[in-house]
Amino acid sequence: MNDINIAATSSTPLIETDFAGGSVFMEGDSYPENSFEFYEPLVQWVSSYLENRSNLVLELSLLYLNTSSIKIMMDIFDMLEEAHTAGKDVTVNWRYDLENERVAELAEEFKEDCSFSFNIIGEE
């Protein structure tokens, strides 16, 4: 299974997956012109990964998400929730700058629907 390595732009986040280590890293703003097209490889990767492996950690440092990116993230979190219900070990660590409370509020919205480990970590 090929890993994904997408460099950040002003409107899209950095995305790195690590199949061997069982992690996904995302950092930056997300308002692509076509979010569904942009995120398709990641959604496919997470789906295939969860079919084959039982541990996954999402390390997120996302700031601004447009509406379609929010929808994609909810779909990914739903996949994680299903995997968790099926007994898999999934975790989200969403890091944010303590001075940017809006990011924490956004992460809280996502966390509401998740019963797996979802940590919102403020950093100096």
Next chain:
Amino acid sequence: MKVDVKALEQRVQAALENSSNQENPLYEVLNDLWQYNQTQWQRAEQVIKMSDAYQDMMLRRERSLAARFDKHLRQLEKMARISDRYQHAMREANQELERASTIDQLTDLPNRRSMMRLLSREVEQGHDDLKVAMVDIDYFKRINDQYGHLAGDEVLVMISDIMLSTLGDRGTLARWGGEEFIILFNDEPQANVIHCLNELVKAVRSSEIDIFDGAVIRTSISVGLTQFFPGDTVDSLIGRVDQVMYQAKNSGRGCICTDLSENTAVYA
């Protein structure tokens, strides 16, 4: 009359199985009818099975659609909430930007951009009873050099407050830049405007400005006054009021010069 179908079928079956009936001319017809009846029953059973399967499929499909609908509804509600929050934050940021672009951060007065906008509007409308005053704090550089820029900022804030409270609603005061201010008077008779500017000059001159290290600063303002003439532009108006303000500087400071009359007058 209610027919007991099962009993009737048993009677037919028994009649057909009885070998003594095989020679009966009705035997063959009854046998064909019996076979036809059996085929119809089998078809009915098939239709019932298909119908049950179809109903089962529809039920499963409905459950699946309901689950998807609930999921999408939940996602939609969440997206709307997040979107509302973003819009609220954006509105606040816009208001802050709007304020930052039109208000002077130090004195809280309208800034140069705001005054330019106002002046352009008035000049475009050709407002013929528009008077413009330029105010400059005297020896401001000396205050900055002697007491430091923080003290200079304090003097700007204090003099802005004094001028604003003295002016009231007779005119619009803005910080033009550095230690310069512009006052716009609309539909105020010349005598009232000069009286008002005299009050400003006297109020500033009589004020003692305490700065943070215990020192007290006294200063004055020089004021130039002009009015809008047909054909004026914002630049020509500002250029003229700047000139008369410098006449006030050259006339000893702490006074008002105007070009409203034939001769430049000095007041205060």
